[in-house]
Amino acid sequence: MIELPEPPRLSVPSTTLKTSYLVGEQADMKHRGSDASWLKAASLDFDAFVAERTGVRERWGVASELFWFASGEYYLGSLVIRHELTDDEGGGHIGYHVVYPWQRQGHATRMLKQALVKCAGLGIERALLTVAPHNAASIAVVRRNGGVEDRINSEGEMRFWIDTASA
Template sequence: MTGREIREFGHRWASPEGFGAYVGWLHSQALADSPRPEGFVPSTTLWWVEDEHYLGRLAIRHRLTASLLEAGGHIGYDVRPSARRRGHATAMLRAALPVARGLGIASALVTCDLTNAASRKVIEANGGVFADQRGEKLRFWVPTS
């Protein structure tokens, strides 16, 4: 979840209606004509769960802006701290690749911080090919097929 999402919806998550509104908003963000903040692109959000436990999320951006081409990429993921170092991030990225392919993305740009060795390993384990470093970000192209 991004800070903006938590600020906008977090206070309503305790009720089924409020949480449903958040889920509905997430679904709407995948639609090309949905309103979104300036600079944001259509994106598909997937949650990674184990039984009833939320473990993390994926954001698959349908296209790139100049800013996303520099640092954000097509696919972003995060795993809650208590679920890290158990292979979830590798499995999550693997699961995202066919979704990206279905959106017409042949090779997905995935980035990580220069100092995030764990994320680099996740990307490389999924076939990521190092492209370059831009500032504090490493950029990889990952085939989706």
């Protein structure tokens, strides 16, 4: 296994991670069988790609911020924090993924823990997470971070609340 230079942390998207980001996302898209065509534009103008994703932006009708989980030159995954819930509360406060080459090494568990600290700083006392019932990995990540199951939402996803002060 690759030895990371330092403990990974959530940070703002950075052009310095170009190669690691593109290769990691491409591997992940291929593993999931997802459309990877967006990577072409990203690779042609990575500066613009990063600029469009940096800072607090209005998405899904609410303020949101994207972070990359990285250690030195290594990009491991992405995480979004919505500062408020959308009207239907779909997607909750936090969404994330770890790219395939870095999965099953505890990174999502650590990444969510750091996101909960950021949520607390934003005044979000209880963070909502929504997870598809078949997503055993994400359910484990949420439970390991203190997620308490609520109910199933209208899209059939499991809802979990996490007290951010406990992070």
